[in-house]
Amino acid sequence: MMNYTTSVIRYPREATIFAACCAIVFCVVGVIGNSVTVLALIRCPKLRVHATTAFVLSLCLSDLIFCSINLPLTAARYIYEAWILGEALCKLFPVLFYGNVAVSVLNMVAITLNRYVLISCQHYYNILFSKSAIWIQLFFIWGIAFLLMVPPLLGMWGQLGLNPSTFSCTILNKNGKSPKNMIFLVGFILPCVVIILAYSCIYYSVRKSRKKLRSHQPISDKRSGRREKDDSRLTKLMAIIFVCFLTCFFPLMLVNVFDDHEIRYPVVHVLASVMAWASSVINPFIYAASNRQYRSAYSKLFRIVKSSVVFSDSKQPSNNFRPDRNSVTYKPSVASDM
Template identity: 80%
Template sequence: MNLTEVTVKYPRGATIFAACCASIFCVLGVIGNLVTILALTRCPKLRIHATTAFVLSLCISDLIFCLVNLPLTASRYINEAWTFGDALCQLFPVLFYGNVAVSVLNMVAITLNRYVLISCYQYYSWLYSKISIWVQLIFIWGVAFLLMLPPLLGIWGQLGLNPSTFSCTILQKDGKSPKKIIFLIGFALPCTVIIIAYSCIYYSVRKSRKKLKSHQPLPDKRITKREKDDRRLTKLMAIIFICILLCFLPLMIVNVFDDNDPKYPVLHILASVLTWASSVINPFIYAASNRQYRSAYSKLFRIVKSSVAFSDSKQGSRASKEKIGSVTLKPSGASS
């Protein structure tokens, strides 16, 4: 098929905007996720925490997404065509939807980890042993990519190019496609679990605070600290809720209700851009919001800073020696 004969549904201004966003998110996402991975893996105290394993898994998934999917996405929006061949067109949606699903499922794992830690602590050591953590990580990555197996094999739907949107995605085969089911299972259900779990965490924390306060009146300073902790927790919950809804809900809605023949192409681009943004903001939400993780960032930056300073001083010392060695000594008695 001659792609130039196909009517492109996206306005040129929207495709340029999408290409710019994909390029910016690619750079910021690679830097942010790579720094987070280095910072957390270099800290022995954090490596033993179960939450760290899921945060690292989330960052690795987002790093792959930023390194592979976003550059290809930027290129197709700039060219308004897919120029990388059929094989990569088959692989692209597997990596795209698979990595997004891995990110969402890792968020679920982080949320459930916090819920068990706060509300069901008696089961924590059993649920988050080393073996259990590896089983959960394998399950997360396995389920995320197994969802893409039916269309990849052509059993239910198929993977290929939609010429009007120049996107490599899940297409219908014999009038059937698993795309809506994948979005409902891979995104709607996990997001619902996250919201319910965080609501339970917040309710549990508030309940324990009130119970402690009624049985053991606290001094004014301790009450103030508790109230600050509650406000901080409320703020963090609100940020997580808003980010999850903003990043993933629009993409699910447009792909479920306006998929086969998009009537609102600009909304599809905006929904996609919001989903890409999640790969950039995730390190800040789940890592930078933790005091211990911020300390790991600081240690990494101090190491980098000291390494750069040492390198500069070494080069300066070498340059000084070369300068001294190149000076010609004048014989005594010579006039100046």
């Protein structure tokens, strides 16, 4: 049985308190923001028809799981500066953490490829992104992401457990071997390379098509022009999401690869972790700030909630007593007072 309360503290107390506060704030904001986004997208018919929306919903669900499970456990870990939640949760924590990171990256790969096929290979779009094809892709995204964690979970390649020096539940070496670097390579670096190449191809295709349009079709159909603008805005939005995700997770990847054993810079580890947690919170704000269709979906949801609240309030019984017209009111006669 592992001792989860004995630890060698490597972090300044100010850093652990800061990390715990950030985890709690991100937990509350992330659960609310991602839940609202899921409801808004599901209730918006205009966005439901986009194949991209399915992958965005999958991304929100992954962030919601992270905010509702991983972040509360992380807050407890930093508050107590020890792992006090038992062996089972210590093994579940890295599965959900690394699995959700892989799900997020693979969803972004699917979104990027969706944008690329729509812009550069439109004749394949209806085949590759039919309803059944989207469900199959989502199944593989979630399956591959969590299958990466099966070898360390079963102790076949590395193992999951507590690192006492950092009081963190993570992937540990077993017999001198660990799949951590392979998981970062397959689950993070390779997908990021694919995304960067795909967005480069998208940029080249859009630039090329615009030049053709200007030279051959000076007057274009308004409806097709509006559709192209919407697709362009959505592509830019997804590119912003990826850049923000990369910015948030890249520092954590660097410290995990280059400073994983000695922990020479503990405060840097804390800041890198906080930046990684932020990636599960910022997406709803990016959707609202960067895209008109997503803002419209949010506003429609808020109007529905507001109208339902007003309707429920109007059904409450009034405190003001209004006598019935047919009721008889007793009035004493003037003669009786004389």
